[in-house]
Amino acid sequence: MMDRTAVYRRLVRRETHSSRSVAAVFVAAVIAVALFVLLGLSAWAAFDAGFRDAATTWITDTVAGLDAESTLTVVGIVALILAVMLFLIALTPGRRARHARVTDRIALVVDDGVLADAAADAVTRQCALARSQVSTTMTRRALTVRVTPTSGLGVNGDRVKAAALAAVSGAGFDKEANVDIAQRGVIA
Structure with missing residues (x-):
């Protein structure tokens, strides 16, 4: 067998x-x-x-x-x-733009876009932002998060990074996260 x-x-x-x-x-x-x-x-x-x-x-x-x-x-x-x-x-x-992991009982293959969207949704919830203000990209080695804050309100980069990493590591993929916060915000 x-x-x-x-x-x-x-x-x-x-x-x-x-x-x-x-x-x-x-x-x-x-x-x-x-x-x-x-x-x-x-x-x-x-x-x-x-x-x-x-x-x-x-x-x-x-x-x-x-x-x-x-x-x-x-x-x-x-x-x-x-x-x-x-x-x-x-x-x-x-x-292919996919991440995978294998355990004794399962094999998991996840598209990079799905992981990136999960991280963006987590950042949106954690930082109280509109979904259009958060953009994420997942590559083989790292997760990149781009945030455009609301004008006049600051965004904590550590909170953004922690939320994104928690979402990705919750699926079992440990990645490095790069956070880019725009200098100019959007009008709410």
């Missing part, structure tokens, strides 16, 4: 990392279109002597007008850049 925690970890990884199928489908589609165009042009050239002569003339004139060294250098650089981009897409882990 397989360990439940190992199954949870595999499921959490699947939910927090994106697949590379979009990049693979895009590259395959571009290659397929290029091959179909080449096949169509080859078939057309096989049956139409006028097209074949025009294509031969165009290719000959184009190749004669190009400098071989500079053309090969440019083509090589473009191919190298494309290869490096595809290599990096294939090897780097794609992370």
